[in-house]
Amino acid sequence: MENNRKAVLELSQLTLSFGGLKALTEVSFSLFERELLAVIGPNGAGKTSVLNCITGYYHPQEGDILYDGRSIIRLPVHRRAALGLARTFQNVALFDGLTTLENIIAARHIQLKPNPLTGALYFGPELKKEISHRRVVEDIIDFLEIQSIRKKVVGNLPYGQRKRVELGRALAMEPKVLLLDEPMAGMNPEEKEDMARFIIDVFEEKEISIVLVEHDMELVMDISDRIVVLDWGRVIADGPPQEIAVDPKVIRAYLGD
Amino acid sequence: MPLPSGIYNVTYKEDMAILRTWCHWVWLIAFLAFLALIPAFATRSQLNTLITIACSVIAVHGLNLLTGYCGQISMGHSAFVAVGAYTSAIFCNNLGFSFWIAMPLAGLSAGLAGLVFGGPSLRVKGFYLAITTLGAQFIILFVIIHLPSLTGGVRSLDVPPPSLFGYLIETDYSYYYLAMPMAVITTYLVKNISRTGVGRAFVAIRDNDLAAEGMGIALFYNKMLAFFLGCFFAGISGSVYAHYLQTINIEYFTLMDSIWYLAMLIVGGLGQTMGPIFGVIFMVVLRNLIMETAPLISRAVPVLGIEFGAAMSLVVLGLVIMFFLVFEPRGLAHRWEIIKTKFRLYPFPY
Numbered sequence A: 001m002e003n004n005r006k007a008v009l010e011l012s013q014l015t016l017s018f019g020g021l022k023a024l025t026e027v028s029f030s031l032f033e034r035e036l037l038a039v040i041g042p043n044g045a046g047k048t049s050v051l052n053c054i055t056g057y058y059h060p061q062e063g064d065i066l067y068d069g070r071s072i073i074r075l076p077v078h079r080r081a082a083l084g085l086a087r088t089f090q091n092v093a094l095f096d097g098l099t100t101l102e103n104i105i106a107a108r109h110i111q112l113k114p115n116p117l118t119g120a121l122y123f124g125p126e127l128k129k130e131i132s133h134r135r136v137v138e139d140i141i142d143f144l145e146i147q148s149i150r151k152k153v154v155g156n157l158p159y160g161q162r163k164r165v166e167l168g169r170a171l172a173m174e175p176k177v178l179l180l181d182e183p184m185a186g187m188n189p190e191e192k193e194d195m196a197r198f199i200i201d202v203f204e205e206k207e208i209s210i211v212l213v214e215h216d217m218e219l220v221m222d223i224s225d226r227i228v229v230l231d232w233g234r235v236i237a238d239g240p241p242q243e244i245a246v247d248p249k250v251i252r253a254y255l256g257d
Numbered sequence B: 001m002p003l004p005s006g007i008y009n010v011t012y013k014e015d016m017a018i019l020r021t022w023c024h025w026v027w028l029i030a031f032l033a034f035l036a037l038i039p040a041f042a043t044r045s046q047l048n049t050l051i052t053i054a055c056s057v058i059a060v061h062g063l064n065l066l067t068g069y070c071g072q073i074s075m076g077h078s079a080f081v082a083v084g085a086y087t088s089a090i091f092c093n094n095l096g097f098s099f100w101i102a103m104p105l106a107g108l109s110a111g112l113a114g115l116v117f118g119g120p121s122l123r124v125k126g127f128y129l130a131i132t133t134l135g136a137q138f139i140i141l142f143v144i145i146h147l148p149s150l151t152g153g154v155r156s157l158d159v160p161p162p163s164l165f166g167y168l169i170e171t172d173y174s175y176y177y178l179a180m181p182m183a184v185i186t187t188y189l190v191k192n193i194s195r196t197g198v199g200r201a202f203v204a205i206r207d208n209d210l211a212a213e214g215m216g217i218a219l220f221y222n223k224m225l226a227f228f229l230g231c232f233f234a235g236i237s238g239s240v241y242a243h244y245l246q247t248i249n250i251e252y253f254t255l256m257d258s259i260w261y262l263a264m265l266i267v268g269g270l271g272q273t274m275g276p277i278f279g280v281i282f283m284v285v286l287r288n289l290i291m292e293t294a295p296l297i298s299r300a301v302p303v304l305g306i307e308f309g310a311a312m313s314l315v316v317l318g319l320v321i322m323f324f325l326v327f328e329p330r331g332l333a334h335r336w337e338i339i340k341t342k343f344r345l346y347p348f349p350y
C-alpha cells in the first residue's frame, strides 16, 4: 500500500558525525503523505539528530533530504520552516518572556510577512491583518484548552503546559509536516493522555503528516501507522507496529545483548 | 492584562487596542495637552532640560528596539547619534538642504551605518557583540575626526537652526514644539513596531534564537532590521539635537554617552515602550541634580576639588545601575505597570 502513496519527506543515506563520533550512519527512510510515523530508539540513538537534520539545525556530511521531491539539504532553517516544516523541541524552546498568546502569534511570522513600515503606522490593513491572525491563534488556544493561561508569561508555567504551548506554536505555522520530539516526556499520565489526544486530533483534522519521536512504546504502537527504529545512528527496522513489536533486532536493541 | 470588573473585551480589536476605555483617551488627551502647554509656564532652563529629554528619548527608543526587544547589545549608540548629527549638519551646511529633508537623511545614514556594524551580529552574540559594537564607537568617531573638511574634525561645527514657513526655530520656546512632537511620534511608531510582527520577531530572537529560526524567522534579516531601525532613530535624535544646539563637537558623542543611553534603558526597563521615557527622565533629572549640588558641596568642602561634579556623576551613575540591576531589574516601566494595574482594579480587584 505504501508504495503507491506519495512521499513528503525522503531521507537518503544521511551520515552525520561530530568530530570522531558518528551520530548517524546512512540513515534512509521516507515519510508518506497523511502518515503518522514514529521514530523510536534507545537513548543516544540519534532520533533528535534526525529531526535536526530535517529542520536544518544540523548539516549531515553525506546524504540528501527531499521535501515534496525537491532537495532541501542546502536551505537554511527558516526557509525550510517556510516550506511547511514545523517542530517542537525535546527541551521545550519557548519565548520565555512572552505570554502564551504572544508565543503562538509569533509563530504566524510566515503567514504574516511583517513589514516594519506598515507595522509602525498600524492603520487599516495592518490592523485587519493582526485581527485575522489573532483569530487563528485563538482557535488554536481553544483547541488545546489553554484559554486560562492565554495571557500568562510562559517562563513561569509548569512543564506540561509549556509543552502544550509549544505544540500550539508549531500548529500556528500551519505546517505540512509536524515533527514532534518527545512531546510527552516528563508528563504525568493524565497530561500524556491529553497530549496524545491532541496529536491524534491534529492528525485527523488537518492535511498533515507527522513524525513522532517518543519513548512510550505502548502509545507508539497504538497511534502510529509505521515505525522507524534507530540504534547507534542506524536504521535497524522500518515497518508497521505489529511487525516492529516482534522484530528480533528491535527486541535486542531494547533489551541489550 | 486585568481589566476593571464590568469591562470585557468583546472583540479582538478591542483587546489589542492600546487605549481601551474612554478614560484612557481622556488621560492621553490631557497628557498631550499638558505637554503642549508646558512652554506657557516653564523657564528657559526647564525647556532646555525638556528638549534634551525629548532628544534622548528618541535615541533610547532606538536602542530599546535593538537591545531591549531584539537583544542585540550596542555599546556604540552615541556614535550613531553622531552620524545623524553630522550628516544633518553637512547636508545643511554644504548642500543647503532644509532641515526637514536633512533629518530623514540623517536617520537613513545612521541606519546604514548600523547595518555595517550590525553585520557581526550573525556570528557573535551577547558580550562579544557588545565588544564589537564598541568598535563602532571608535571607528565612527575616528572617521569624523579625520574628515575635518566636512566635519570640522576636533573643532566644533556650526549647524543652522531649522526654519518653517520662513520662521526660524531657534529659541528654546519654539524648538520645544519641534523636539517634543518628534519624541511623541517616535514613541507611537516604536509602540506599533513592537506590538506587530516585526516586534514579535525581534523578541523571539531575543528569547530563543534557535526556536525563532524554526518558526521561519530569518535571523540575519531581522537582526539587521533591528540595527537599521535602532540606529535610524539614533540618527533622527542626533539631527534634532544638533539643530537645537546649533553647534556640535565630537566631545558630545563619547563612549560615556553610549553608556548613559544603556543606563537610561536599564533604569527605565528593557523591552517596554515606556522604558525609554521613564529612564531618560530619571537619569536626566538625576544628572542635573548632581551638577547643581556638586559645586555647592565642593565649595563647602574645598579638598574635594572642582572636578567633584563630574566624578560624582560617574559614581552615582554606577550606583544607580547597580541598584536597578539588583532591586528593579525590569525597570521603572515595569513598576509603573504594577501601579497602574492596582489603580485600574481599585477598589475591586477581580
Ligand SMILES: Nc1ncnc2c1ncn2[C@@H]1O[C@H](COP(=O)(O)OP(=O)(O)OP(=O)(O)O)[C@@H](O)[C@H]1O
Residues within 6 Å of the ligand: A018, A021, A022, A023, A041, A042, A043, A044, A045, A046, A047, A048, A049, A050, A090
Ligand atoms: N551537537 C552535538 N554535538 C556533539 N554530539 C552530539 C550533538 N548532538 C548529538 N550528539 C550525539 O549524537 C548522538 C545521538 O544524539 P541524539 O540527541 O540524536 O539522540 P536521541 O536519540 O535523541 O537520544 P535521547 O533519547 O536521549 O533524546 C549522541 O551520542 C549524542 O551525544
Ligand SMILES: [Mg+2]
Residues within 6 Å of the ligand: A047, A048, A049, A090
Ligand atoms: Mg533526543
